[in-house]
Amino acid sequence: MTVASASGNDAAQSRPVPEGHVRLTIDGIEVDAPKGELVIRTAERLGIVIPRFCDHPLLDPAGACRQCLVEVEVNGKPMPKPAASCTTAVADGMVVNTQQTSQVADKAQQGVMELLLINHPLDCPVCDKGGECPLQNQALKHGRSESRFVDKKRTFAKPVSISSQILLDRERCVLCQRCTRFSKQIAGDPFIELLERGATQQIGIGEQQPFQSYFSGNTIQICPVGALTSAAYRFRSRPFDLVSTPGVCEHCSSGCSQRTDWRRGKVMRRLAGEDPEVNEEWNCDKGRFAFRYATASDRITRPMVRDTDSGELRETSWTEALRRAANGLLTARDSRGVGVLPGGRLTREDAYAYGKFARMALGTNDIDHRARPHSTEELDFLGASVVGTGPEDGVSYSSLEAAPTVLCVAFEPEEESPIVFLRLRKAARDSGTRVFHLGQWDSPGVEKTTDIADSGSPIHSGGLLPCLPGGEAAALYELPSEVEQALSEPGAVLLLGERCAQVSGVYTAAMQVAERTGAGIAWIPRRAGERGAVEAGTLPTLLPNGRPVSDSVVRSGIEQAWGVPEGSLPSIPGRELDGILTAAESGELSGLLVGGVDPDDLPDPEQARRALRSAGFVVSLELRPSGVTEHADVVLPIAPTVEKSGTFLNWEGRPREFEITIEGTGALPDCRVLDTLAVEMDVDLFTQTPAAVAAEIRRLGANPGARPKPPDIPAEPVAEPVGDKALLASWRHLLDNGSMQHDEPNLAGTARPPVARISPDTARRLGIEPHQPIRVSTERGTVALESEIVEMPDGVVWLPGNSGPAKVHGVLGAGHGTVVGLAAGPLPPPGGGPKSPEPAATAAGETVSAATNGHGANGHGDGANGHGDGANGHGAGGLGAAGHGPNGKGHTGTDGGVA
Incomplete structure (x- = not known):
């Protein structure tokens, strides 16, 4: 913006007007402004504040309140009356006088204010x-x-x-x-x-x-x-x-x-x-x-250990809890090993501490933060295409807004990443971006990004590309030619949701589409800590910043940075989360260290509970009681986000740093708890504070070696349900049973009601009327919900993942693309299996499950440890002032602190 006094600076007046700009004067100040800019915006850039109520820079002009009236002259002629500066565009030669220099404008503003206050x-x-x-x-x-x-x-x-x-x-x-x-x-x-x-x-x-x-x-x-x-x-x-x-x-x-x-x-x-x-x-x-x-009232604020006599958890000092945890983990490590499940709600610093603890204190690569349905193909994709990228060299919010075409694959933006949804809607509305969705039905989010009315004229900007659940990979190989052509335009983007992990071959197909068309590709997980955990190295094949565990050269660099002997870090890729649980259940692993994981978020909650029961020793870092603490031998309280500092990486890979909000509670971040636990095991992590961890991550720098190979997995044929069977499509609502929404009745009141959606032909075939209860069942259990008939592929039923009685993993033990039974009518009276302990909050519904343990102690949620959509509340007593005292490692003090 070029500004000059209008009092007679000949040099300023003779300077050329920049292309696409006009020259005007506001309160005696000559200024060049872009054509079409509103007077109120130009005045703001000059530091002139014009009062307003209706004006907002991100909303279309309305001129509704009239509080921003100013006196305007155009071509030497004054306008007949004061004009609203929030709707008046700048013009060449315009002279504007605000309330600061014009009695007319000041009187007009006073008059409007008087009328507003009547x-x-x-x-x-x-x-x-x-x-x-x-x-x-x-x-x-x-x-x-x-x-x-x-x-x-x-x-x-x-x-x-x-x-x-x-x-x-x-x-x-x-x-x-x-x-x-x-x-x-x-x-x-x-x-x-x-x-x-x-x-x-x-x-x-x-x-x-x-x-x-x-x-x-x-x-x-x-x-x-x-x-x-x-x-x-x-x-x-x-x-x-x-x-x-x-x-x-x-x-x-x-x-x-x-x-x-x-x-x-x-x-x-x-x-x-x-x-x-x-x-x-x-x-x-x-x-x-x-x-x-x-x-929450049930927040864990003191360490707990399981009493050897009663078998119940009891509160204890940090001294006893840390010693019990250290001794148990050492015994398990030296027996058959320990698996580490950090969960996807951690800050990058806390996740880094889990990865470092697993490799240095436990000597294992058996670590996986993906507390949700996942796959090896996804793991390979993250290493090849996601880790190490950021908004500068990858897809960003600004590139979404500028994209001519966006294809969402197994991704529901409004439910899974609401701000991405707002940007897509803005791009479609303001720029005509075509937003395509590869999915099963026209959800509200699909409708609001693909058929937007602007100034009364419908703008078709993409649409639904219907496919069967589990058929997303095949659909990518068979994209309509017009969609393929649209994706070939410069700036086009593919957005992949974490639901892709439930469909074999999707990541491979998406990468091939991106390579073929030149489109950008981005991965958008649901949880806040997922992207940072990938960078921090909480995956069985990756060390921090994307270094492959099997690469001896980069592994040697990590060993040097961590101050451990060369060759001491494990070199064989570890088990993924489902493999860790299987090994714990069968006795191949002797212990588990669990962070923010709720069994009901996992693909097979019952297997998770069996694994917790079978593991010889379980340490849980938690906020509130959960399905993990039910089986834990030691429970260590940790700090929620508001009581610690750290960094989240958003889906772009952009660092989002934050400081402590509530101080003095004594609550400790995971990295500090793990550091002190490692000291008890004679290991120095040096992760006492998030700031220290962040500095260490910066010192490590980017992966100096080659990226892992991209996945190469073929698309699998979709199951063909017959008779009363159907394919299950499912994703989670933004507002659902997640326990991070605990004690929020006002918020729960606007959650979308859980319904089962089917196509008209499927409804006719099964004799189901609109709004009639229908049953969706597997060998594990049955869910009954009110039906809603929508346009979608035949032979498909859609359920919300964790809303009201609809707990797809916890009750049905099913996932996206699973074959389920479908029948009309409500549930019969419960016979053998217990009812879900969580009643429907917003719609009539029932659940009967064959699970022996219902839903876990905390009733449900996503990501139990207080990092999750199912937080687990929390607090802590206090570990003392330092994990590494002046005399070296520091030892557990008699007061439960660390000397």
């Missing part, structure tokens, strides 16, 4: 917006000192609950339309609208149509007047009583910036942070509202 209630002492309210601030700065209005104010009953988490005070509303524009333009959820006209116009929702959106909390944050408030936060605190700490969301791999507001050691609310390169100014409701899991 019916606005004096709720400031009790309004949640008080202290951070644009209306308060601008009324003081640009309003009259006294009101001339003496009549009775208009009032409404308040608040109106427009959803379980959003409350509306209509009399506070200034009709700026920020909420309605966000819902329609950004989220694609036009549930909230302007109703009626004239003096009775107000914000509202349709009858029997609650404001069910994954992004509804953003309307609270952008509301300029406190008309929309949070049911969970209402009357809880005042902004000036809060301490604000910047942070990063721990719920998915989007990597959203966020602000955590807390008081007296307790988190009161979360807000979306501003980061133009990642989440812009938005976040999803899960990231905004799901934080109470960390202070």
Whole structure:
């Protein structure tokens, strides 16, 4: 931006106008601005603040509030009346005078403010917006000192609950339309609208149509007047009583910036942070509202060991717990070995500590963080195409926004990475990006990214490419020619979801499509810690930063960096997670070290429970009781995200660092607990703090050797169900039974109801009517849900992965592409198997399982250890000041600390 004083600088006035720009004057300052830019934006860049309510840089202009009126001259002629600077585009030779230099503009703004305040209630002492309210601030700065209005104010009953988490005070509303524009333009959820006209116009929702959106909390944050408030936060605190700490969301791999507001050691609310390169100014409701899991009443705050007499866990000191854990792990290591399951919710630093502990303290490559369905093909893909890449040399949010075509493969963006969904919707809406989805049915997320109305004209931008569940690889080999051609355009992108791991040959086929078309390729896991764990080396074939464990040269470099003798690190690739569980169940492994893993997240929860029962010794690092702690011999409490620092890597590979929000709790990060445990085993990890670990990772640098070979797995034929059988398609809802959503009733109220979806032909064949209960069954158990008939391939039934009674892994023991039984009617009365301990929250449904242990102690969740969608709460006593004391290794003190 070129700026010069308009008072007579001849050199400045004679300079050429840059191409694509115009020259105008604002408050006596001459400025060059891009054609089409709004006056209010140009003024902002000059540091001139024009008051506004409806204007928002990420929303389409509305000119609804009229607070931003300015005096404008074009070609020497003044406009007949003040113009809204938020809808007026700059023009060559334009002269703009704001309230700072024009009495006309100042009077107009005062008049608008006076009209806005006529019916606005004096709720400031009790309004949640008080202290951070644009209306308060601008009324003081640009309003009259006294009101001339003496009549009775208009009032409404308040608040109106427009959803379980959003409350509306209509009399506070200034009709700026920020909420309605966000819902329609950004989220694609036009549930909230302007109703009626004239003096009775107000914000509202349709009858029997609650404001069910994954992004509804953003309307609270952008509301300029406190008309929309949070049911969970209402009357809880005042902004000036809060301490604000910047942070990063721990719920998915989007990597959203966020602000955590807390008081007296307790988190009161979360807000979306501003980061133009990642989440812009938005976040999803899960990231905004799901934080109470960390202070759950059953959080583990002290170490526990299993009593040898009673067989029950009992609280103990850190001294005893660490000694028991160290002795048990040493015995198991020297017997048949120990498997390590860190889970996918760890920070990069904590994951690195697990990998280092496995190799140095346990001497094993039997480590795998993928606490979900996974495959060897995926493992090879991660090593060949994912590890070591970042936003600079890979796919990024900005490249998604600029892509002409995007193909989503076994990936449901709105459910699995909401900010990726928002970027895809923005790209489709603003740039006409064609977004194709390889899947089974037109989910809400598919519809909102593939058929978007802009200015009243439908823009077809991609669509669903239907395929059978398990047939995604074959579908990639048989892409329609127009899709293949679209992917050949420069900048096109393939997005692969973690569900690809359940279909043989998908990664191979996707890499071939990318190589053939030149399209970029990106992997988007669900969990926040997955990408960082890949880089940290918590996989059986990879050391930190993508170094293959079988490469002696790079392994020697790691040995030198870690200060261990050459040849001492294990060189044979280890077992993957399912192999670790199989070995523990059969007695080939003598112990397990488990982090953020909930058995019900695994492909075969019953096998996981058998493995935990059969393992000779189990150490669990947990936040809350879980299906792992039920069988653990030692339980060590660890810190939730809000009580530690660290780094998440989002799906781009972009580091997302954060600092401690709540200090003084005594809670310890996994890396510190593992460091102290290693000291008890006579091993020095030097992972006492996340900062020390981060520095060590930086010193290691990138993999100096060659990448592992890419996968080469053929597509397998899809099963052909007959009779009353069907192929199961499944993925998880964003809001479901995950225990990181524990104690969030307001959030649970907007979760999508669990239903079973089938095609019209399948419904007719089985005699199933719309909304009739249907049963989906396997040898393990049966789930009954209300049916919904949609357009999808015949012979397919879709279930949510972990919503209400629909627990695909825990009850059915099935996965995407599995053949299941399908029949009309509700469940019979339970006979042998117990009912699921978790009743349906939002829809009628029943579950009967043949599992002997139902769902585990914590009722369900994703990623149990407090790193997961099923956190496990937590806390800790305190390990003492140092893991490595001044006299060397340090020893366990009598107080349970570390000397």
